[in-house]
């Protein structure tokens with residue numbers, strides 16, 4: 164696979180770059196510009212080499228499929244398009260690059276072609292949301308051809324979208340490869356792959372390899388658990404997920420979140436893991452998930468009382484988890500230990516962050532997953548990890564598919 168460093172002669176070349184500018188927004192403003200920042204090294208490098216850079220990205224959802232099924236109306240689609248106008252990214256991108264960013268409010272047609280063809284060396288063009296196009300998520304070949312026509316070179320730097328074979332992530336490089344034109348990954352994708360591959364291809368020197376899993380549903384993570392069970396020495400399980408496992412062991416879990424459909428699976432895992440799965444011994448419990456005044460919050464060991472739900476791991480579990488983590492040479496973490504969005508239930512997730520901070524310089528530590536990465540950032544631990552992935556779903560698919568992602572494999 165070519166990386167951006169292998170692309171030398173770019174003067175006057177039109178380089179189409181798939182970036183991930185799918186930023187969270189609030190009231191028409193960017194709430195967190197992390198994803199824009201993450202793409203800057205690649206864009207700057209290309210501009211410095213005299214390329215004419217054309218940026219493609221999606222933003223949010225446009226439910227074309229639901230429209231076709233009659234589950235959404237044209238008005239719904241119009242509202243989604245209005246909400247997900249990629250123009251909001253242009254000013255921030257311009258600030259971060261320190262140069263003018265052209266924006267074209269079209270994804271095909273005369274206006275689009277003209278904007279691409281008017282670019283001069285070292286100039287950058289941001290194209291409207293790729294999901295304004297019905298064919299984007301279907302990897303429609305005509306659409307991919309329209310975009311590929313503007314590209315002498317394709318660079319993939321949208322790690323967060325690399326698990327999707329869409330027209331902009333898969334269709335374009337497929338066409339370019341067929342034409343003998345270069346396709347490469349950008350700096351962000353290169354870094355993500357290097358770090359996540361290490362969690363997939365485990366070396367002896369990386370053992371003990373400890374996985375920490377949490378978050379909501381077992382069902383969402385079955386393939387990840389299967390894959391990690393094969394590779395890891397220990398799997399620590401916290402979060403809502405742990406109650407399905409504890410129920411599978413025969414414990415009483417009150418009204419904790421239960422993933423009923425995954426009970427049998429959890430039983431099977433516990434049998435096969437032969438003691439390598441570590442579950443919480445105590446829980447922070449409450450009678451009300453909603454933060455109403457006067458709700459009861461306490462800590463219990465073992466069985467949960469009726470009418471209460473577990474919303475975080477307790478201090479005893481935090482200590483036990485930290486002890487196992489302290490011996491690790493490699494850690495992969497996905498999923499918060501509790502309802503970290505509420506102050507009262509953050510301690511477990513913070514304790515795991517602390518345990519990982521203590522490994523700094525001694526072990527290779529990675530976090531993948533949208534909410535876990537958000538928690539780490541919120542609590543100020545980003546710098547204490549060897550790597551915090553920018554791709555939620557993509558990082559998990561990378562783990563479960565042994566390092567394969569469609570948007571990366573097509574570059575090879």
Ligand code: ADP
Pocket residue numbers: 377378379380401402403404420473474475497498499500501502503504531532533534535536555
């Ligand atoms: P990630 O995005 O990191 O893969 P998930 O999406 O699986 O993680 O899970 C994150 C969500 O799980 C958070 O919103 C958090 O509040 C919730 N959660 C964690 N522990 C519990 C719990 N004990 N009860 C209910 N929800 C929980």
Ligand code: MG
Pocket residue numbers: 532533534
């Ligand atoms: Mg999530």
